[in-house]
Amino acid sequence: MQVSKTLDYALRSLTLMSSSPVSTYRMKDISEQRNIPLNYLAKIMRKLVNKGIVRSRVGPDGGYVLEKPPSDINLKDVYEAIEGEMRVVDCMDKDALCTFYESCPQIPVWDKLHVSLTDILKRTTIEDMVKQNHL
Amino acid sequence: MQVSKTLDYALRSLTLMSSSPVSTYRMKDISEQRNIPLNYLAKIMRKLVNKGIVRSRVGPDGGYVLEKPPSDINLKDVYEAIEGEMRVVDCMDKDALCTFYESCPQIPVWDKLHVSLTDILKRTTIEDMVKQNHL
DNA sequence: GTATTATGGATTTGGGAGGTCCACAATCAT
């Protein structure tokens, strides 16, 4: 029941970038200012690019810009960019069908957790985090 | 953000035992009926014993009994018996102090998740699971 | 054409969840 370091890194980067949402940030600067291993950050940024959360430009004067204003980036999107769709237990997956699936007493509980988590993440934006709104 | 297989195993065992809360269940039977590797189950049961959730007796006619009625066993206790105290992020630990701890914008969010999760677990008992109450 | 930047894939490493094994202790029946 823990948040991954990778998600932490992604949020560190996004909150940094949201301090000046129109500027371009070079990977190297993000890495240094937020204490993230450069080459690992590269992989993380690609995921954010692919999800349409940030835009990238190559070459001198290149770097990353937020694709949307911080108030339009919610944590559920960031989570899914990094981890894929949230699944609290594996048996929710079609492939890994558990023997007891038919009458499993646990599923409603995990479902409830899942809804609650997803809800909080969906309602919280990068702006909320930075401005400490709704928290 | 996933529930461990070990916690799943613990809950499978407890829901089985709650079908007849006064009877004694042999480890071997729990293992077979709930599809849990016998020797691994041994480690899990010890944790439940140490937390005072089940009682054990050695020897012929030995086995495990619920220490309390299923309506008095909540999932937070079971979670903590298995995983220790819940920590959504590592920086909540005193030892692993993060560089940005002083002004970390993430902490309020993780705190909110933590409260929400803990709350649901605390309010849900083994009886609720079995009878599908409150769910 | 050269410097600067991101891209994308291959590869390594460490730690821990999940699982196994076994010698031992407690308890029961005969």
Place this chain on the structure above:
DNA sequence: ATGATTGTGGACCTCCCAAATCCATAATAC
């Protein structure tokens, strides 16, 4: 008191994956 049955407790193994590293390449600016 002996043997069968059961849980105990620790040592140990194994495999997977998050985290990290490395590098050759592509894009863009001047």
